Every structure is written in C-alpha cells, then in structure tokens.
Amino acid sequence: MKTAFRDLAAGGASADASEGARVPVSFEGRALLLRAGANLAAELLVAGVMPFRHTPVSGAPRGPFCMMGACYDCLVRIGGVTQQACMIEVAEGMEIAMPPAGPADGGTDD
Amino acid sequence: MGAPMTEADLIVLGAGPAGMAAACQAAGAGLSVLVLDEQPRAGGQIYRDVARAAALRGRILGPDYTGGQALVAALDHPLIAHLPGAVAWRVDPDGTVAFSRAGVAGMARGRRLLVATGALERPMPVPGWTLPGVMTAGAAQILLKASGVVAGDAVLAGSGPLLYLVAAQMVRAGTPPRALVETQGTTDLLAAARHLPGALAGWRMLAKGGALLRELAGAGVPRFRGASAIAVEGADHATAITFDCGGTRHRIPCSTVLLHHGVVPNTQVTRSLALAHDWDAAQRAFRPVRDGWGRTSLSTVFVAGDGAGIGGAGVAALSGRLAALAIAHDLGRICAGDRDLAARPLRVRRALDLAARPFLDRAFPPFRGALAPDDATIICRCEEVTAGDIRRHAALGTLGPNQAKAFSRAGMGPCQGRFCAASVAEILAALQGTSPGRIGTHRVRAPLKPVTLAEIAALADDLPGPGPGAS
Numbered sequence: 344m345k346t347a348f349r350d351l352a353a354g355g356a357s358a359d360a361s362e363g364a365r366v367p368v369s370f371e372g373r374a375l376l377l378r379a380g381a382n383l384a385a386e387l388l389v390a391g392v393m394p395f396r397h398t399p400v401s402g403a404p405r406g407p408f409c410m411m412g413a414c415y416d417c418l419v420r421i422g423g424v425t426q427q428a429c430m431i432e433v434a435e436g437m438e439i440a441m442p443p444a445g446p447a448d449g450g451t452d453d
Numbered sequence: 454m455g456a457p458m459t460e461a462d463l464i465v466l467g468a469g470p471a472g473m474a475a476a477c478q479a480a481g482a483g484l485s486v487l488v489l490d491e492q493p494r495a496g497g498q499i500y501r502d503v504a505r506a507a508a509l510r511g512r513i514l515g516p517d518y519t520g521g522q523a524l525v526a527a528l529d530h531p532l533i534a535h536l537p538g539a540v541a542w543r544v545d546p547d548g549t550v551a552f553s554r555a556g557v558a559g560m561a562r563g564r565r566l567l568v569a570t571g572a573l574e575r576p577m578p579v580p581g582w583t584l585p586g587v588m589t590a591g592a593a594q595i596l597l598k599a600s601g602v603v604a605g606d607a608v609l610a611g612s613g614p615l616l617y618l619v620a621a622q623m624v625r626a627g628t629p630p631r632a633l634v635e636t637q638g639t640t641d642l643l644a645a646a647r648h649l650p651g652a653l654a655g656w657r658m659l660a661k662g663g664a665l666l667r668e669l670a671g672a673g674v675p676r677f678r679g680a681s682a683i684a685v686e687g688a689d690h691a692t693a694i695t696f697d698c699g700g701t702r703h704r705i706p707c708s709t710v711l712l713h714h715g716v717v718p719n720t721q722v723t724r725s726l727a728l729a730h731d732w733d734a735a736q737r738a739f740r741p742v743r744d745g746w747g748r749t750s751l752s753t754v755f756v757a758g759d760g761a762g763i764g765g766a767g768v769a770a771l772s773g774r775l776a777a778l779a780i781a782h783d784l785g786r787i788c789a790g791d792r793d794l795a796a797r798p799l800r801v802r803r804a805l806d807l808a809a810r811p812f813l814d815r816a817f818p819p820f821r822g823a824l825a826p827d828d829a830t831i832i833c834r835c836e837e838v839t840a841g842d843i844r845r846h847a848a849l850g851t852l853g854p855n856q857a858k859a860f861s862r863a864g865m866g867p868c869q870g871r872f873c874a875a876s877v878a879e880i881l882a883a884l885q886g887t888s889p890g891r892i893g894t895h896r897v898r899a900p901l902k903p904v905t906l907a908e909i910a911a912l913a914d915d916l917p918g919p920g921p922g923a924s
Contacts, residue, residue, distance in 0.1 A: 347605035347708050348596070351510070351626060385600035393690060394585045400837040404689050406585035408834070408872075410592035411498055412491055412540075413573055413719075415867035415903075416583075416834060424556070424905075430540075432493060 348388040366435035370419075377433045384410060384417045384428035387439075395419055395428060397444035418442050457559075461487035461534070463780055464550055464563030466541055466722060469497020470766045471758025472569035473524040475773035480532035482781035487561055488528065489539040489552055495525045497571055498591065499766045501598040510601055513625040515618075517766070518598070524770065542908075543899035544568075544722050546751055551899075551912055558908040565753050565780045568723055568741075569773060572716035572759035575738070576872045577611060577823040578832045578840065581685030582712060590619045590713035603628045607709035608694045610634040610683055612817040615713055617665040624672040631707050633669065634696055636714065636820040638679035645816035650808035658809045677703065681822055685710050714820045717875060718760045724897040726751060732890025735814045736763055738875070739894050745800075746779035747772055755780060764807055771803040824879045832880070833873040835866020843880050854878055854895045867903050870895045 363379030370392050377386040384407045387395065394404035395417050407417040410429045417428040420440045428439075463479050465472045468490035476486045488495075496503045500521025507519040528535050536554065543551040548563045574589040581587065590609055596602040603626045609616045612635055620630050650658070669676070677698045686693040686704075693706045717738035720730060729742040729750035740762045747755040755776040758769035775796055782792040826832060828841025838861045843851075846860045854877045857863055863877055864870035870877075878889035885892070900909070 347607075349603050349605050349628060351513075351601040351603060382600045385596050385602045388596070389602055398837060403583065403837070404585050405583065408588050408592060409574065410588070410595040412902075413868060413871045414834065418867075430491065 350389045368437040370439045381433050383431040383433050396441045399445040402445045459561040461485045461563045463565045465567045467569035468495040469571050471769035471773035474770035475567050475777040476533050477527040478774040478777035480530045482786045486533045488535045491540050493537050542901050542904045553908050558911040568756045569758045570719045570760045573719045575715045575717045576876050577712040577714050578826045578830050579683045580830050584687045584691045586691030586708050587710045590711040593711045594619050604709040606707050608632045608707045609711045611714040612637040613715050621665045621668045629672045629674050633676045634680045635678045636680050637817050642816050645812050648811040648815050721897050721901050747776035767806045771799045832876040833863035835868050836862040838863040847884050864895050
C-alpha cells in the first residue's frame, strides 16, 4: 500500500519560494524530481518511496519513524555512506540506494 | 594532526527554546557562546524551522509555534556562534565536545556546558509499530513544520495533548485524520481533576484544550476513549489499526499510524557523562539531578529544558535563562545580587507555567499496553529484540538493563537505546515487582551517534583520554 503524504505547496496553499527548484535524483535507480534544499526523508515520502530500507537482522521493511535524527529507521545509502534521510537536504544528482539488508528477503516484522 | 579547537565561555548543546534563551541571556552578560545544533536551522523540534515556516504555514501551526521566531532572531548576536548541522558524538567532563558537520570532525571546549537536548517520544511498542507508515505524532508535526508535508489517511493513537494539537493542525491543513484513538480513560481525567491548577494558568490551558477539541469535533474527527490492545496491521506497510474500545474490537483501515503517549527527557549526553539521574515517578522517566539553576552533579555542567524534566517550551526558555544567570555568576560576569534579582521574575513565571503539569501528567498517563507489551512485540527496533526476549533473559538471571543489553542486544543498535531503554527498564521492573527507578537504565557511551573511523581518527590526538563511559 502506498503512503499518502501530501505536499501543501503542491496544492498552491502555501507556495514555498524558499525551497528550491526541483532537481533530478534517483532512488534505487528510479528517477525522481525533488525540491533542492528540502528535507530528503520528507521529499521521498511525498514521492511515494517506501520502504527506505530492509533491516540487517531480519530483512523487514522500514521507513521514517521519528523524523528528528534519533531512531535511525530512515537510513539510506548515498555515495557509499549510510546516512539518516531525515537529517539530509536534497541536492541535485543524489544517487540514493537502500543500505545492505539482512538475511530474509521479504522477512516479516513479527 | 588535529582539528582546530574552538574555545568559548559556554557551549550550548541544542538550539531549542532552552538553548536559544540561555545563549541569548549569557551573551547579554558578556559571555562568548557556542551553540551546537544537529538541525540545519535553529528552533529545536518545537520551533522547528520557525524562521522559514512561520510565514508559510503559521495559520496551520498556530501562535504557540510562530512565537518562537523571537528566540531565533535573538541568536543573531556578536557573542553567539551558532553552528547548525553539528552532531555532537562525544562530551567530556572537562567541557570538551567532539562533533561532526557534514562528515568533518570538529572540537570545542567550553568553561561551562549547557545540555539542552530536549525530549524524545516515549517509545510506544505495540504490535506492528515497526511497519513503514507508522511514525510518532511528533514526526508528523516535524513534517508539517519543516517541509509543509502532511500525512493523509492517518489515525493518531495514544494519549496526551500533543495528539489534539497535531490532529487540529492536520484539520487546518485540509487533511483531517481518520480517527483519534485515545488510551486514557475517564477515570484518569477524574483523578487528574484534583490537580487542576488554580488561577489563570489553569484556565488558559483548559481553554486551549477545549478549542482544539471543538476544532476536531467540527471537522467530524471520531474520537475513541479508553482504547486498549492497540495493534497495527500490514505485511510490508501499515494497512489498518485495530483496538478494543467499549467492549468491541475496532478496525480502521489507514496507511499512516501516528503514535504518541508522552515525551521523556533525552538523557543521552547527561548519562554519557555519568551524571546523577533520578526517577520521576509522576512523569515516569529518568532525569538528571539538578538544582534550581539547572546545575547537575558535575558543577560545570548544566541542563535546561525538557532534557531536565518535561515542562514544555515556555518552561524550557525560562530554565535556559536561569542556567545562563548561574553560569554568568560562576564566571564572574555578574554578582550574586544581580543574578538573584534577575532570576526572581523568571522563577515566578516558571512556577506558573509548571502549575499545569501535575494535571497533564495524571490526565494523560502512558499507555499501559505499551509499558508491558506482549512477548511477540519488538521493543528494540534496531536489533529486533522482542519483549519476550527480554523476559526470557530476565528469567535466566538478568538483573539490569546493561546485562539485558549484553545478552539480548537490545540497545546496541545505531539508536543507542533511545527507543528501547525505557521499555527495557519497564519490563525488568514489572518482573521484579519494583519501579524502573530501582532498575536503572542503560549506561551510555561515546560515540553518542554513529561516526566514521576517519572522523574519530582526525581528532585522535586531541581527545582527552578515555571518556567517562569508556571501558
């Protein structure tokens, strides 16, 4: 099931001029146009990206949970470095991948 | 080789209301202040991105949020250096802080240190809480503040006034939540009534709460009270929330579940310094021991804001100012008489602001089901350790959280126990028939956040020997 995160500015309700123009990035090879300088985790959510990764222990899917840099569930890999998507701003040309996952591809959470 | 060392009279960790107010007060007394903050812009989580977002989304977020603009503006002072995007990963008792900015390590030393690292959501382990689509209510608010992004198709679950605020903000954003599933019951409210604060502070709080509830009713958001046995359904993503309420099992399809049952002090830094902590039974959380100025068991280290005990943004700013006054006196910038004179009105306002806390703490207790989760429920999200795993290790003789960590790996992942330490302490306490205060909580060691070996190596020559928690 897709997430249903909505960007208020897209509806014209509060056009956000302080956030930059849309720039091309990729997630797992999928081309995306995200707002430059915006929070990466938020932009990926609006773009419908989910999950962000699979856990190293069981391979269970995960996505952003706390959005404040505390939980490490939104980890992604950029330029070979595993980082928290919620602590990064979008930059042009980012090639984003899922970090290495654990044993059970498609493992469940419970 | 080493990184350049930045020296300051005062280093403030965190640019939320406590840190910003303290920096401003200290700079006003002539102290040089270095503010290190993880986020790209000042404000903390409560005033997240307020300088940018107030104009864009102030109507949705409300005056309690936009009011934070003044504190952010006051950071622009010649004696204040504000380093955004700085993640502190080691803090030493001599006031040395090692941090990283965009992958580059840096060092700073302060004659005094103020820990203003705020609060974390109280972990709310329920079945399915690790599924994509399940977030904290705070996360939804951060998305709205910092990014103008609102979670559609959402159900909020748990307890606490933050749920009403987030729900009302979602209504104003044109995306009302599908439902509010509240775990507190009418008995909690009745028991809380005797803690109702008198005078103006109490009436203001009740009026605000009433206005939020009217907004939700007006938007037709269904409220379920006294809910229990909350679970999130889904295979790869949340698809529904289920719960018991009024003697029946309910199921509400949704793709986002926002959990919240209070916030607790973020004590990672104060615990890594091995400062004295005690158990706050009313708020069901550990907090650093501190005096009326925020001075901790280590006389050069202060703590202010929610990291010292949950009081909210107003109390945080006042406590930050009080700590700054004590620090200015410590460093010989003001005399004791001036310090006390300036402190008096701050203390009066703080007492007024705190008057509502006992009522709130009693009216919105943590969700019982998440304090004592079923055996199959994951409590350590990082290492995927279940409540049953902790109970099995306890049965084999595990006495405290540090042993539980060693045996089960709970608390060993990248979040360093931020989202499981409270649960482990609750589970062990329940098994031993005692309070988490007697069980204690995880030791915290540097690095406080994952850091690359290259970042540590860059500072190797400058770090003052093993840290207080090092083995």
